[in-house]
Amino acid sequence: MSCDRWIESSSQGTQILYRADISMVLYYTEIRKGQVVVESGTGMLGLTYCLSKIVGECGLVHTVEQNEERFERAKKEIEKAELKNTTVHKGAVKEFLKEFSNRTGLQSADRVVLDVPKPHEVLNESAEIVSEGGKVMCFVPCMEQAQRVLHAAEGHPALQIEQMLENVEIQHKPTRISEGVFGTVQKPLIRGHTGYLIFLKKKVSYQYPEKQGHDGEVGNAEMGCDGDNAGMGEIGDNGDLDDNGNVDNNDGVVNNDGLLL
Numbered sequence: 001m002s003c004d005r006w007i008e009s010s011s012q013g014t015q016i017l018y019r020a021d022i023s024m025v026l027y028y029t030e031i032r033k034g035q036v037v038v039e040s041g042t043g044m045l046g047l048t049y050c051l052s053k054i055v056g057e058c059g060l061v062h063t064v065e066q067n068e069e070r071f072e073r074a075k076k077e078i079e080k081a082e083l084k085n086t087t088v089h090k091g092a093v094k095e096f097l098k099e100f101s102n103r104t105g106l107q108s109a110d111r112v113v114l115d116v117p118k119p120h121e122v123l124n125e126s127a128e129i130v131s132e133g134g135k136v137m138c139f140v141p142c143m144e145q146a147q148r149v150l151h152a153a154e155g156h157p158a159l160q161i162e163q164m165l166e167n168v169e170i171q172h173k174p175t176r177i178s179e180g181v182f183g184t185v186q187k188p189l190i191r192g193h194t195g196y197l198i199f200l201k202k203k204v205s206y207q208y209p210e211k212q213g214h215d216g217e218v219g220n221a222e223m224g225c226d227g228d229n230a231g232m233g234e235i236g237d238n239g240d241l242d243d244n245g246n247v248d249n250n251d252g253v254v255n256n257d258g259l260l261l
């Protein structure tokens with residue numbers, strides 16, 4: 001089943017993330033095959049299903065839901081949809097993050113994706129479990145929540161703010177493209193605010209000289225489980241390019257002239 005079909009067919013008991021937000025989450029967090037992702041809350045599995053598809057059979061998704069009813073429902077749905085790489089955990093995300101290693105047997109996660117009302121309260125715990133160079137994403141509908149997240153992230157010793165985006169969903173209407181072929185076009189002037197997406201990156205420490213020649217992400221996705229390199233950071237030390245296409249080998253900041261700051 002496609003992610004779209006899954007979301008459409010899900011009866012909704014809570015605010016669910018849709019394509020406009022999910023695509024932004026996946027694009028900016030650079031979630032990819034083989035990674036370990038922690039998500040909360042599970043809600044109606046709108047995002048979970050897409051995360052599971054993206055990380056694939058070599059990856060893992062741990063999703064945390066504190067609402068009893070939604071947890072039970074998610075457990076059944078995950079089983080029914082045969083999402084073998086996905087586990088739903090019951091409880092508050094803060095406690096789960098604190099007990100991450102005990103509960104999963106893993107040292108770290110590559111990504112933490114938060115769609116809960118108070119993500120700012122779990123940034124410390126998220127930073128603790130995310131691997132260096134890994135990312136924490138917070139989705140919040142209101143500016144006040146976004147401000148709290150930014151305030152908590154500013155000056156955080158382990159996190160740097162990558163960016164915040166306000167997402168708007170452009171509404172579409174069905175249209176006939178040609179004989180028997182249908183598609184969609186944008187409805188004029190209808191745009192809806194969906195939420196703010198805040199992307200934080202765990203700072204890379206250079207106190208580990210033995211870890212060389214990678215992109216700074218000491219995560220779980222360096223190799224796919226079939227032995228393929230699932231990563232994207234083969235260029236230089238971290239694979240980042242500046243605005244002029246120069247490689248930033250240092251994870252330092254590169255200005256627009258390509259000079260390392």
Ligand SMILES: C[S@@+](CC[C@H](N)C(=O)[O-])C[C@H]1O[C@@H](n2cnc3c(N)ncnc32)[C@H](O)[C@@H]1O
Pocket residue numbers: 014015016017018040041042043044045046047048064065066067070091092093094115116117118
């Ligand atoms: C907006 S919904 C998430 C929707 C989900 N992203 C989706 O697309 O279906 C928020 C969910 O987080 C859960 N939640 C709220 N606070 C939580 C917490 N501290 N720990 C775990 N789950 C929490 C709620 O019960 C709710 O199901």
